[in-house]
Amino acid sequence: MTKILSYLRDLRHGRTVVIGVPYLWFALLIAVPVLIVLKISLSEMETTSISSMISWADGWPTLKLNFSSYLFISGDTLYVQTYLSSIEYALITTIICLAIGYPFAYFMARSPKHLQPMLLMLIMLPFWTSFLLRIYAWKTLLVSNGAINNVLLALGIIHEPLAMMNNSFSLLVGMVYSYLPFMILPLYANLSKLDLRYLEAAADLGTSPFKAFWLITVPLSKAGIIAGSMLVFIPAVGEYVIPELLGGPNTLMIGRVLWDEFFSNNDWPMASSVAVVMILLILLPMALFNKYQSEQAEGKA
């Protein structure tokens, strides 16, 4: 009896350790940094350092919260516009990724079983090269004396170089190119599991293949569409490298503003506030997604 009890105790300890590792990871690498950012955003910038939140006056600790950065953000149209245009670019990226990724994933899921691992490999292949390098490569393709313009000029299709660089076109090309795999993979995972008998049943009941796609395949892949869209949209909102390298003066994105606040203006509380607002903007769709997923899970129980 005591043996069994001590075994159970050991089991419980073991479980604590196993569950503890990811919790520790989350605490150290997510919760603590976010709290630090939150703390900085509520502090005040003194010439070289950040003001302490707790000051000791008359022997009593006084909590000093400084919301001026948040007020400034909400009052300044530039910030509001930048947030809006970040969301707009992220949304457009998501929609284009979905439009390209869905057929892509669909044909991958329908291709012969022995070809599918190879197709998946081809999707993953670009990741073997540094992300930064690939973005630089796009630069050389898109600039006015770049490869694409040169070829088009040589063929006589255009007579002067197309302005494809440092504008919203180059930004979207870079974003769609970088995030497309994140759309394709969850869609492929979802579509390859689709039971083809549903399509047979639809055909049997008088539905043409085209209609069956919209009535059966698309609704049944909703979870994949949502997962892929989230994976593209969320990181796209805060993207910094692509707008920095491929964007232009008119492509406002919040990632660049953040960088400016930190490194040019050296205004850490302001930069932190910008970051906190961005996290909140991203949390909203995340929360919606989770709610949808839990509803789905509930329905299945």
Add this chain to the structure above:
Amino acid sequence: MATAPKAKAVREDLLRVEGLTKIYDGAVKAVDNISLTVTTGEIFALLGGSGCGKSTLLRMLAGFETPTQGKIYLAGEDITHLPPYKRPINMMFQSYALFPHLSVWENIAFGLKRDGMPKNDINDRVESLLGLVQLTKLAKRKPHQLSGGQQQRVALARSLAKRPQLLLLDEPLGALDKKLRESTQLELVNIIEEVGVTCVLVTHDQEEAMTMASRIAVMSEGSFMQVGSPDEVYEMPNSRHVADFIGNVNIFDGVVEVDEPDHVTVRCEECVHYVGHGISGNTGMSVSVALRPEKILLSKNKPQGEFNKGKPQGEFNWCEGEVIEIVYFGAHTTYHLKLASGLVIKAQELNSTRDLSCGLTWGDRAYAHWSDLAMVVLTQ
């Protein structure tokens, strides 16, 4: 055995299949030159083990597979190359394939909406079908919120919604547990009878085929072995394969000794069979004698030769063996008897009283005997 009424009077042929063949990868003959006709109102069962081609045949009727050769006619019209969504045929899928994102109501209405039926008519039709399968209260549920039996009824309602000329049932009860299957079988047949739709059903379960169908085709390796009513196929199998596949059977190998128009005798190693009718064979021919376990009687004493037709007592239709296995089923008990030749035969005794009257136990010597009309002589 069959509860379904036999095809009534003379009815027109609804489905006609001519020389249908399906070859996969240029070599594997899944369906081999099959011809059949199904008359209006009939329930026709394709019965066979896995890989016998019954599902491929059904899928060709539905339009999901293109035949390599042959023609399919429905009410006289060639539908061989019509896509599934243009055929007036509906199918109830194995494990149902109900659309998981649609409610019961929407599942049933799915086919009607595609036909562009007016909304009111769809409402009426779906309501009446829900009533027919007794699911009116569950109309708003999603398929995963239903039990297996309820899903089966939704699937049936969905496949009947468009009033198909021909209904295909693919293992209609395969996903249900045994107890539920028995009650559902009759319910399913009753609904089909009520609607009056012609059915082709595929099953590997001979009991399902026997209870539901008015005609059974026993399939093996892409061909029909025998086509007939359930009792014909059971009592008059035309080959060892069919006898073996449908129900349990004891098979004796022997040679025809006496061949008269009104009786034959077959000498086997174990015993001599006296068969009370003529056969299409001749003296000296090698044959198999199939004898069903429920037609064998067991006793502890040597039988009195009641089936011996005035022949020397005790010569025909009995054998002696040792009880090596007793399997109790409740309603009946199956005894396995090992004969001197090494052949093990099964005899099924009805437990008509509560004190297992046969009184045989493991290791006992027992005599098995049977009537002159109990067995079938198989020439192939």
